Amino acid sequence: MNIRTVDLNLFLVFQAIYVTRNVTKAGEHLNMTQSAVSNALKRLRERFDDPLFLRTQVGMVPTPLADALIDLVEEGLHKLTQAIDKTQRFDPATTDRLFRIAINDIGQLVLLPGFLNPARAAAPFARFETVGASSAEEARALLLSGKVDIAIGSWLPMGPGFQVQVLCEETFVALIGRQHSMQSDAFTYKEYLQSQHVTYRPSGASDAALQDTLYQQGILAERNVVLTMAHALGAADVAATSDLVLSLPMRLAGTILRGRSDLRSVRLPFHVGPFPIWQQWHDRFNADPANLWLRELAFQAFLKAPLPA
Incomplete structure (x- = not known):
């Protein structure tokens, strides 16, 4: 042909x-x-x-x-x-461009609440799409092929040919239901290890920071995990309706807590991280006005993401 x-x-x-x-x-x-x-x-x-x-x-x-x-x-x-x-001057007010962002499910939960309304207000005809990426290699391939404009996650910098910006520094907190027997705002080691836990398998590197901290503290095998979920979706509802403890990144916890009265945050008896959340893009888009605009929206969304009280 x-x-x-x-x-x-x-x-x-x-x-x-x-x-x-x-x-x-x-x-x-x-x-x-x-x-x-x-x-x-x-x-x-x-x-x-x-x-x-x-x-x-x-x-x-x-x-x-x-x-x-x-x-x-x-x-x-x-x-x-x-x-x-x-060949055209980028104007958010008139563009009908489709913007694609590589991000995992928990990152999407944090990004979109503070991203979508400002994006639609500035660019009413633009379209947006999140694309799943389970590893840095997959995100890198998506950027190289041009299938996505930026990649957001806790993956390490992708090396030569790519640009990187820190969106925030993250750590972990715990969420528990209001009916949980825990009364204070911080777990002791004994209380944390005696509690029963729900975990999930996130597609990213953030959970590795928690696992590494638990290992360094010598308590990785002692945590009593009674439910491991394939996805993050629904884990907060499990914690809210049971006595299980959910440990998760701070900004994700803040996003979940917004508008909910059946959950509260509790400090962990150890400090995780801090570990960075990055946005990355290929060198060829570094000076592209549309990509610059998209990156600024993502930066502001993470900057304004709610934190748990």
């Missing part, structure tokens, strides 16, 4: 159908008629010699070839958008 003979707008149609699973909705998204989208899909099918999408009761289901193409198509469209943006 010779790319010089291909209408690149067809790939916008491909992406829209893949996302919406519906020809009519894809047309609405692209401001095209249903017949125009159907015609574009016909041309795509002829180009790739594959049906690409099959009509079923649950919508337009992609074929294996379409599943294999989507990442390449989205990466190409993203890079074309960046190329176009380079």
Whole structure:
């Protein structure tokens, strides 16, 4: 296939159908008629010699070839958008750019409450997407490929070719339910070890700081963990409705406590860290006005993140 003979707008149609699973909705998204989208899909099918999408009761289901193409198509469209943006002055008020941030689930909980409203106020037509990254290697690959604009987490600096900024210094606190027998604002070692705990497996390096501190204190094996959750979501509700102790990063605790009266924070009998939370980006975006704008929003969101009382 010779790319010089291909209408690149067809790939916008491909992406829209893949996302919406519906020809009519894809047309609405692209401001095209249903017949125009159907015609574009016909041309795509002829180009790739594959049906690409099959009509079923649950919508337009992609074929294996379409599943294999989507990442390449989205990466190409993203890079074309960046190329176009380079020739234009960045104006948050008018941009319709899609910004992507690599971040794990607990980082997302801290970032979004202080990020989204200022972002939407300044850039009402922009779109935002968080992308999961379970390791520094995965985040680095996403930045290298241009699939994300910035990466936020407790991963170590990614080295030559990347820029890094400290968003905050973190430590750990404990959350317990209001009905918990613990009455003071700080655990003693004895109280902490005699308590029962709930933990989760975060996709990041922050939990390693807690585990290392417990190991250094010689109490890693003594902590009585009765529930280990695959994800952070719901762990606070478990602590609020039981006698289990949840140890987690301070800003995450502050975010969870906001608006809740069934939980309170308690100081740990040891100090974790402090360890930094970074935002990182590739050198080629260092002077990019849009990337600069995004980084400042993320910095302010972490700066203003609530801390537990």
